[in-house]
Amino acid sequence: MRMSRSFLVAFLGFLVLAVLIQAQDQSGFISIACGAPAGVNFTEPQTGLNYTSDANFINTGVSRTIVPELRDRYLRHVWNLRSFPEGKRNCYKINITRGSKYLIGASFLYGNYDGLNMLPQFDLLLGANLWDTVDIKNASVSRSFEIIYVPSLDYVHICMVDTGLGTPFISAIALRSLRNDIYETEFGSLQTYIRRDLGSNEGYRYDDDVYDRYWGYDDADTWYDNVDKWKQLNFPIDADSLVQNHYQPPAVVMSTAVTPANVSAPLVISWMPYDPEESFYVYMHFTEIQVLAKNQTREFNITLNGKPSSFKNVSLMYHSVRTIYTTSGISGKLINFSFVMTETSTLPPIINAIEIYRVKEFPQPDTYQGDVDAITTIKSVYGVTRDWQGDPCSPKDYLWEGLNCTYPVVDSPRIITLNLSSSGLSGKIDPSILNLTMLEKLDLSNNSLNGEVPDFLSQLQHLKILNLENNNLSGSIPSTLVEKSKEGSLSLSVGQNPHLCESGQCNEKEKGKGEDKKNTVTPVVASVGGVVIILVAVAAILWTLKSRNSKASMVEKDQSQISPQYTEQDDSLLQFKKQIYSFSDVLKITNNFNTTLGKGGFGTVYLGHINDTPVAVKMLSPSSVHGYQQFQAEVKLLMRVHHKNLTSLVGYCNEGTSKGLIYEYMANGNLLEHLSGKHGKTKFFTWEERLRIAVDAALGLEYLQNGCKPPIIHRDVKSTNILLNELFQAKLSDFGLSKVIPTEGVTHVSTVVAGTPGYLDPEYFITNRLTEKSDVYSFGVVLLEIITSQPVIARNQENIHISEWVSSLIMKGDIKAIVDSRLEGAYDTNSVWKAVEIATACVSPNLNKRPITSVIVVELKESLAMELARTKNRGTNTRDSVTSVTMNLNTEFIPQAR
Numbered sequence: 001m002r003m004s005r006s007f008l009v010a011f012l013g014f015l016v017l018a019v020l021i022q023a024q025d026q027s028g029f030i031s032i033a034c035g036a037p038a039g040v041n042f043t044e045p046q047t048g049l050n051y052t053s054d055a056n057f058i059n060t061g062v063s064r065t066i067v068p069e070l071r072d073r074y075l076r077h078v079w080n081l082r083s084f085p086e087g088k089r090n091c092y093k094i095n096i097t098r099g100s101k102y103l104i105g106a107s108f109l110y111g112n113y114d115g116l117n118m119l120p121q122f123d124l125l126l127g128a129n130l131w132d133t134v135d136i137k138n139a140s141v142s143r144s145f146e147i148i149y150v151p152s153l154d155y156v157h158i159c160m161v162d163t164g165l166g167t168p169f170i171s172a173i174a175l176r177s178l179r180n181d182i183y184e185t186e187f188g189s190l191q192t193y194i195r196r197d198l199g200s201n202e203g204y205r206y207d208d209d210v211y212d213r214y215w216g217y218d219d220a221d222t223w224y225d226n227v228d229k230w231k232q233l234n235f236p237i238d239a240d241s242l243v244q245n246h247y248q249p250p251a252v253v254m255s256t257a258v259t260p261a262n263v264s265a266p267l268v269i270s271w272m273p274y275d276p277e278e279s280f281y282v283y284m285h286f287t288e289i290q291v292l293a294k295n296q297t298r299e300f301n302i303t304l305n306g307k308p309s310s311f312k313n314v315s316l317m318y319h320s321v322r323t324i325y326t327t328s329g330i331s332g333k334l335i336n337f338s339f340v341m342t343e344t345s346t347l348p349p350i351i352n353a354i355e356i357y358r359v360k361e362f363p364q365p366d367t368y369q370g371d372v373d374a375i376t377t378i379k380s381v382y383g384v385t386r387d388w389q390g391d392p393c394s395p396k397d398y399l400w401e402g403l404n405c406t407y408p409v410v411d412s413p414r415i416i417t418l419n420l421s422s423s424g425l426s427g428k429i430d431p432s433i434l435n436l437t438m439l440e441k442l443d444l445s446n447n448s449l450n451g452e453v454p455d456f457l458s459q460l461q462h463l464k465i466l467n468l469e470n471n472n473l474s475g476s477i478p479s480t481l482v483e484k485s486k487e488g489s490l491s492l493s494v495g496q497n498p499h500l501c502e503s504g505q506c507n508e509k510e511k512g513k514g515e516d517k518k519n520t521v522t523p524v525v526a527s528v529g530g531v532v533i534i535l536v537a538v539a540a541i542l543w544t545l546k547s548r549n550s551k552a553s554m555v556e557k558d559q560s561q562i563s564p565q566y567t568e569q570d571d572s573l574l575q576f577k578k579q580i581y582s583f584s585d586v587l588k589i590t591n592n593f594n595t596t597l598g599k600g601g602f603g604t605v606y607l608g609h610i611n612d613t614p615v616a617v618k619m620l621s622p623s624s625v626h627g628y629q630q631f632q633a634e635v636k637l638l639m640r641v642h643h644k645n646l647t648s649l650v651g652y653c654n655e656g657t658s659k660g661l662i663y664e665y666m667a668n669g670n671l672l673e674h675l676s677g678k679h680g681k682t683k684f685f686t687w688e689e690r691l692r693i694a695v696d697a698a699l700g701l702e703y704l705q706n707g708c709k710p711p712i713i714h715r716d717v718k719s720t721n722i723l724l725n726e727l728f729q730a731k732l733s734d735f736g737l738s739k740v741i742p743t744e745g746v747t748h749v750s751t752v753v754a755g756t757p758g759y760l761d762p763e764y765f766i767t768n769r770l771t772e773k774s775d776v777y778s779f780g781v782v783l784l785e786i787i788t789s790q791p792v793i794a795r796n797q798e799n800i801h802i803s804e805w806v807s808s809l810i811m812k813g814d815i816k817a818i819v820d821s822r823l824e825g826a827y828d829t830n831s832v833w834k835a836v837e838i839a840t841a842c843v844s845p846n847l848n849k850r851p852i853t854s855v856i857v858v859e860l861k862e863s864l865a866m867e868l869a870r871t872k873n874r875g876t877n878t879r880d881s882v883t884s885v886t887m888n889l890n891t892e893f894i895p896q897a898r
């Protein structure tokens with residue numbers, strides 16, 4: 001029954017029976033035949049694809065050839081392969097355009113190249129992350145892995161890692177540049193799971209497909225019992241006559257389709273994921289392939305797992321491609337799409353092609369590009385022969401030998417240790433080391449380095465340990481280094497350098513001609529301690545001798561390196577106007593991310609201070625931000641959003657992968673803390689206070705929807721995102737990454753998969769269609785929490801949702817059991833009923849029954865008015881008095897919105 005995973009397999013290398021008509025444009029394609037002799041370029045006659053040897057992309061591994069018998073079955077580009085008997089990690093480095101979307105394929109055909117018939121298993125890395133494990137199951141079957149990926153650097157590393165289960169190898173690599181506006185995800189990359197030309201008995205790829213996607217054909221293994229319920233249709237379409245969309249499914253693929261064999265039954269496409277947690281994106285391609293008569297119509301509804309989707313009354317145009325796709329991940333034990341003919345349709349549904357991708361998250365950011373460039377330069381300057389390939393710091397387990405790195409939660413790893421001791425280095429100390437700006441420990445001991453100890457080493461701000469022992473260094477030790485070691489901020493070891501002299505005994509004028517000097521004298525003997533003592537004594541003398549200018553310029557440079565913007569305007573409120581902060585500003589504002597306020601779906605929130613004003617700094621985890629301009633565009637919009645019930649954005653940081661949002665700080669934390677009373681310093685809210693908070697939050701939401709053009713959908717309304725200031729006024733927060741709804745007739749909006757369980761609109765979950773009503777649902781859940789102080793999902797075996805719990809009590813008419821019992825009856829019953837009514841309407845499964853936010857605001861104010869009437873005028877609880885209070889409420893009790 002289960003779909004075989006071997007479907008990930010075997011397309012790229014397989015012999016495809018597509019007839020070459022004429023070569024399409026291959027710009028944006030990189031096709032590498034691994035192990036092919038250097039300098040060889042060839043064109044596959046079957047596909048017209050031009051391949052090059054891998055010689056320019058890697059300099060390790062050995063070229064091998066598959067057994068000759070297999071050559072008849074496979075295309076030439078997998079006849080050779082590159083095998084890696086040496087080294088743990090071997091990497092290809094392929095130049096690409098950063099921020100562009102690529103379809104990347106890697107193929108593996110073992111072909112018993114080594115005559116051992118031992119099937120290897122090894123890891124495949126993409127950049128800093130594990131892409132997949134390559135598990136060769138059959139020597140004569142090619143395995144392929146394919147992913148849609150947006151590289152963040154100017155190149156990609158594709159690495160094979162020896163995990164002790166056989167010698168890694170690779171047969172072919174293919175990169176195809178895609179449009180950036182197709183196959184969009186919230187985060188993560190898309191791994192090809194199934195791609196099928198439905199209704200066909202042949203597979204197709206380039207040059208039928210402009211992107212060289214391989215379209216497989218119907219088979220019982222993939223679709224198990226679906227297939228025999230289908231009927232194949234085939235009405236050839238000429239490529240020129242097909243009206244395309246951006247997905248560009250090939251005309252030959254669109255020429256065939258499937259339809260239910262039983263005309264009155266639905267068409268079903270279903271599969272069972274191995275892991276119900278896996279998240280999928282599905283792209284379905286349709287076109288009408290038959291000429292319909294006047295009295296014929298083809299129209300269908302699409303359901304997902306038996307529930308209606310937003311795709312109803314779908315109709316198709318003759319020879320015009322229509323692609324319907326999910327805009328967020330879907331998952332489950334069984335995923336079942338049914339296409340149901342509508343009542344008015346005379347023809348059964350059809351579908352021409354389908355693509356299913358699995359979301360693959362790559363959480364580990366690549367090492368900071370500046371560090372990578374620097375260490376790469378160092379490697380080539382000294383001809384370092386170590387096994388240094390791929391990303392220097394990541395994955396952590398494969399850290400380059402001699403390096404140590406920090407792995408900040410929100411940022412790229414940085415190199416902090418470089419140990420090149422006993423590595424046969426010669427020549428001078430290279431200035432490229434200076435570009436490892438976070439370096440704390442530098443060990444160059446036991447080499448043959450010559451020349452002077454360069455002054456620039458003192459510019460490494462974080463350097464704590466410098467070991468230059470046992471080299472051929474000469475000249476004097478720069479005073480700046482001497483000072484640092486005097487202060488105790490640097491541990492300096494310079495012993496066993498016969499020509500190195502103490503600064504005080506060097507002739508300043510002859511500096512730079514160290515080799516010529518005869519009276520260099522007194523080799524600095526011992527390391528650290530000894531040197532430090534001598535140098536301390538010398539330092540004072542030196543201080544006066546040393547040119548003041550060089551000292552002064554040094555300091556200035558240091559400051560400007562730290563934080564130009566910040567330093568210039570340190571004491572000015574203009575800071576708030578500037579709004580763009582560099583990463584080093586953020587470090588300073590947050591005191592190196594010293595205090596964590598919380599963790600959210602998009603990243604971690606830290607406490608910071610700008611001119612003594614506290615702020616909350618949210619650093620976005622790199623995986624949650626895709627699209628470089630998009631972040632900036634969204635933030636710029638949010639900068640303009642101002643409302644007293646929304647936490648205001650003070651500024652932002654957008655430096656490479658460091659993306660942060662700076663918000664006003666809310667002194668009293670979030671609503672949930674107080675409702676649950678979990679943490680020490682919480683306040684118990686009266687019914688009136690609860691309603692005021694509800695009104696505040698509703699006003700914030702209403703402003704996002706009605707006050708902003710285009711409207712903003714929050715997407716993550718929940719009690720932890722309702723923050724309280726020092727006066728316990730509520731503000732909605734965390735709309736920082738809300739998606740803006742485009743105004744012109746767009747049916748649905750691409751969204752973050754996440755949301756928060758319990759708050760996520762179940763309707764949205766099914767339809768992937770995001771509307772204002774999704775936020776209304778979440779708000780309803782919050783309102784239920786405010787009323788009941790109960791957890792959203794009961795922490796017992798039944799996991800009952802707060803809305804089910806409340807509705808079961810409503811059935812019984814038991815209002816007392818619904819309200820937080822700690823209120824001890826101190827509330828107006830009608831006020832509570834009204835609030836419960838609003839909340840239950842908000843969480844209605846029927847979108848149309850959910851009120852719009854402006855109605856919610858009005859109703860909540862009425863509920864508040866009822867409660868105020870009780871507290872002001874105990875005993876009077878008639879409808880009339882309520883109404884009168886309501887009328888002056890707006891001017892008297894509720895602070896006006898800005």
Ligand SMILES: *[C@@H]1O[C@H](CO)[C@@H](O)[C@H](O)[C@H]1NC(C)=O
Pocket residue numbers: 023024025026027042043049050
């Ligand atoms: C592919 O290679 C052939 C033969 O070398 C050449 O004529 C053709 O222009 C190349 N095509 C592309 C798109 O690079």
Ligand SMILES: *[C@@H]1O[C@H](CO)[C@@H](O)[C@H](O)[C@H]1NC(C)=O
Pocket residue numbers: 039040041052
């Ligand atoms: C092979 O192709 C590559 C990339 O297209 C090109 O740089 C190289 O010059 C070609 N080599 C030969 C021998 O044609």
Ligand SMILES: *[C@@H]1O[C@H](CO)[C@@H](O)[C@H](O)[C@H]1NC(C)=O
Pocket residue numbers: 056057095
């Ligand atoms: C990749 O780019 C780098 C830097 O631009 C360049 O030095 C290198 O030669 C390029 N590699 C290839 C294979 O084109």
Ligand SMILES: *[C@@H]1O[C@H](CO)[C@@H](O)[C@H](O)[C@H]1NC(C)=O
Pocket residue numbers: 138139140141
């Ligand atoms: C390997 O695959 C080939 C071709 O598909 C098949 O004939 C052979 O039986 C397979 N071998 C094993 C050991 O499964």
Ligand SMILES: *[C@@H]1O[C@H](CO)[C@@H](O)[C@H](O)[C@H]1NC(C)=O
Pocket residue numbers: 262263264265266
């Ligand atoms: C065709 O499908 C309909 C509706 O599902 C069903 O009632 C009918 O029995 C099916 N006919 C055949 C021949 O299977």
Ligand SMILES: *[C@@H]1O[C@H](CO)[C@@H](O)[C@H](O)[C@H]1NC(C)=O
Pocket residue numbers: 293295296346
């Ligand atoms: C449609 O019209 C054709 C004649 O033009 C007729 O033969 C056919 O029965 C009609 N079909 C339906 C469903 O009315």
Ligand SMILES: *[C@@H]1O[C@H](CO)[C@@H](O)[C@H](O)[C@H]1NC(C)=O
Pocket residue numbers: 300301312313340341342343
């Ligand atoms: C298809 O959807 C429409 C619109 O929601 C609905 O009226 C109709 O009953 C549905 N038809 C079927 C067969 O499910």
Ligand SMILES: *[C@@H]1O[C@H](CO)[C@@H](O)[C@H](O)[C@H]1NC(C)=O
Pocket residue numbers: 404405417
């Ligand atoms: C690398 O740095 C970490 C943190 O600073 C430290 O715990 C670890 O011991 C270091 N590893 C090596 C090999 O120096």
Ligand SMILES: *[C@@H]1O[C@H](CO)[C@@H](O)[C@H](O)[C@H]1NC(C)=O
Pocket residue numbers: 370373374377431432433434435
């Ligand atoms: C350091 O990096 C900068 C910018 O990335 C580069 O221009 C410079 O050449 C590098 N310096 C050295 C000495 O490699």
